[in-house]
Amino acid sequence: MRISILCSDSKHPVYTYLSDWCEKKSLSHEIELVSEVDSLTAGDLLFLISCTTIITTEVREKYISSLVVHASDLPNGRGWSPLVWQVLEGRDEIIVSLIEAADPIDSGKIWGQRVLLLEGHELVHEINNKLFDIELELMDYAIDCFRQIKPKEQKEIAATYYRKRVPEDSRVDPEKTISSQFDLLRVCDPERYPAFFEFRGCEYEFKIFKRNKSDEK
Numbered sequence: 001m002r003i004s005i006l007c008s009d010s011k012h013p014v015y016t017y018l019s020d021w022c023e024k025k026s027l028s029h030e031i032e033l034v035s036e037v038d039s040l041t042a043g044d045l046l047f048l049i050s051c052t053t054i055i056t057t058e059v060r061e062k063y064i065s066s067l068v069v070h071a072s073d074l075p076n077g078r079g080w081s082p083l084v085w086q087v088l089e090g091r092d093e094i095i096v097s098l099i100e101a102a103d104p105i106d107s108g109k110i111w112g113q114r115v116l117l118l119e120g121h122e123l124v125h126e127i128n129n130k131l132f133d134i135e136l137e138l139m140d141y142a143i144d145c146f147r148q149i150k151p152k153e154q155k156e157i158a159a160t161y162y163r164k165r166v167p168e169d170s171r172v173d174p175e176k177t178i179s180s181q182f183d184l185l186r187v188c189d190p191e192r193y194p195a196f197f198e199f200r201g202c203e204y205e206f207k208i209f210k211r212n213k214s215d216e217k
Contacts, residue, residue: 018136
């Protein structure tokens with residue numbers, strides 16, 4: 001098969017996962033991993049992974065199917081950063097959906113779903129690792145079952161939407177307890193959008209890491 005993957009940011013943590021996946025799959029498929037729409041060629045499958053660019057119908061028509069991985073139980077949770085919003089809602093069981101790219105955004109037919117389970121202690125990189133593993137699993141499923149999958153329509157009447165997160169959403173309140181804000185602390189990326197708080201006229205970044213108890217011995 002001829003497969004293209006578009007990931008808008010080559011510095012996104014998923015990019016390394018995708019690169020390794022492409023190397024393995026290149027033994028049996030013709031694969032390209034790009035970060036610019038103009039670099040796409042054409043083929044059988046187009047995967048849009050952590051893609052923030054709007055992909056036009058003209059581009060999608062170059063492929064038999066164009067697919068998106070979205071971390072919510074669609075049609076609930078369309079929109080931006082659904083995984084982060086759901087962690088902040090206190091959810092520990094999150095549905096990850098493989099859907100067709102369509103207009104309007106996140107409204108495409110569902111190809112498959114998997115469950116992401118969280119234990120409540122994972123920090124952002126651990127949450128991402130679990131998500132990325134499921135994304136690759138769904139991509140494998142799409143390739144292996146390409147001819148057998150029968151996509152199902154979403155029910156528009158049930159659709160809900162998450163808004164785009166902004167830097168202000170990473171603000172921590174120094175007057176509140178750590179425990180009451182722990183989910184916020186653990187979903188803030190320490191490199192790309194760290195948590196921060198304002199105190200005595202200054203702003204401070206707030207980064208947390210798991211302590212390795214074995215280092216104390």
